[in-house]
Amino acid sequence: MKNQLHQLYAQEPLSRDAAYETLSRIGNGRATDIEIAAVVSAVNMRPAVLSEIQGFRDAMLELAHPIDLGGRETIDIVGTGGDGKNTFNISTLASVVVAGAGYPVTKHGSYGVSSNVGSSDVLQALGYTFTNDQDTLLRTLDRTGICFFHAPLFHPAMKNVVPIRKSLGVRTFFNLLGPLLNPARPKYQVFGTYDRQVARIYDYLLQDETGREFSIVHALDGYDEISLTGAASVRSRERQRLLHPQDFGLPALTTEDLHGGETAEDGKAIFLAVLNNAATPAQRDVVCANAGLAIHTIHPDRSLPDCVAEAAESLSSGRALGVLNRLIN
CATH class of the missing domain: 3.40.1030.10 (Nucleoside phosphorylase/phosphoribosyltransferase catalytic domain)
Structure with missing residues (x-):
């Protein structure tokens, strides 16, 4: 997490893999409240970045409770x-x-x-x-x-x-x-x-x-x-x-x-x-x-x-x- 925080505070975008790793760590309970607040604040301080949104989304969907609609189109x-x-x-x-x-x-x-x-x-x-x-x-x-x-x-x-x-x-x-x-x-x-x-x-x-x-x-x-x-x-x-x-x-x-x-x-x-x-x-x-x-x-x-x-x-x-x-x- 320390490497990702260094990147974020240097205004350097995270790669898709690094963003995935960051949110996986948060989602799995392996990040402290201070680390979470630091990530949220750092990402908030600049416009959205494609690679980060991709990686964050990958992690969230992997950790999500799945639903199978059985072919229903909604x-x-x-x-x-x-x-x-x-x-x-x-x-x-x-x-x-x-x-x-x-x-x-x-x-x-x-x-x-x-x-x-x-x-x-x-x-x-x-x-x-x-x-x-x-x-x-x-x-x-x-x-x-x-x-x-x-x-x-x-x-x-x-x-x-x-x-x-x-x-x-x-x-x-x-x-x-x-x-x-x-x-x-x-x-x-x-x-x-x-x-x-x-x-x-x-x-x-x-x-x-x-x-x-x-x-x-x-x-x-x-x-x-x-x-x-x-x-x-x-x-x-x-x-x-x-x-x-x-x-x-x-x-x-x-x-x-x-x-x-x-x-x-x-x-x-x-x-x-x-x-x-x-x-x-x-x-x-x-x-x-x-x-x-x-x-x-x-x-x-x-x-x-x-x-x-x-x-x-x-x-x-x-x-x-x-x-x-x-x-x-």
Whole structure:
């Protein structure tokens, strides 16, 4: 670990192998809290580096609790978090809406670290019980159209890191890793990133993963999802484009429109308001935009406005609410 720390503090990027060794040591409990904090701080002090993200990801996936979907084709919608915008749980709501539209979802997420309320915080407040039992999760997926992979149960390596991340209270390279660590490796995935360089790194990594289709989102004003507050860069296997609110057939929003609650109970209230068709038009629109992009990732031949309309119908018909009710019950 000492050699890696010398490199990091000299602003020298770690090789993929060195990054793998570093995170393997942390994940296996062979690093002290001081060493972990030193690595996190040093990596945090400069832009993301491809070789390090590759090596860190290799180690995390090797140590992860695996899930075999048995050939099921699913989608995940997940952002890095750490954008500092304190929005409500847009990606989790979009996941429920997509499931309500008939597309199986395997959602990966965790507690909020650099934001007030994460996806796990809201689901726990709603009464969802986390598990990493494969049979239970697949049964839930088949019955409800969605299941949730609570990251701490699938990535035991994180137990040595979470207290330090909580103490730091800022985004770290683990924010960048999170969306890349879905243990089921779903066929389709929408990745949200708060940083353009991170979006490029994701694109490079995912181009090598044949058989997976993806959309990588970076809002130019810093959101890690489609915010409708301005233009967003969206990368897929085939192309990169700049999408504006009008491309979704929706009006532009303001930062205030997307503000989330301060507690899990606040997040729960917004969550239920959206699914019960009692939310503000802005809250509904941003959820439908992200759900629509997910559907478009599965069906790129369909127009974005048509995919948004499909998402909106999942909400207005009550099918999305039905998904949540079955999931919780």
